[in-house]
Amino acid sequence: MCAISGSPEDAELNPGDQAAPGTPGTGENLCPDCGGDGWLAGEACANCGGTGKVITGIGGA
Numbered sequence: 001m002c003a004i005s006g007s008p009e010d011a012e013l014n015p016g017d018q019a020a021p022g023t024p025g026t027g028e029n030l031c032p033d034c035g036g037d038g039w040l041a042g043e044a045c046a047n048c049g050g051t052g053k054v055i056t057g058i059g060g061a
């Protein structure tokens with residue numbers, strides 16, 4: 001792991017993410033698995049990595 005300083009969410013993708021944060025045409029949405037909670041059954045949601053948000057395409061056809 002490089003220790004280059006950057007944003008806390010720098011290029012960290014979770015299984016539910018369709019693209020890296022900041023990718024044009026994508027945006028944050030509530031995680032469909034945990035509903036934005038970040039937790040499922042007492043454990044950090046694996047789909048969003050416990051953030052409760054996932055990056056998905058927006059405005060698509």
Ligand SMILES: [Zn+2]
Nearest residue numbers: 031034045048
């Ligand atoms: Zn989740």
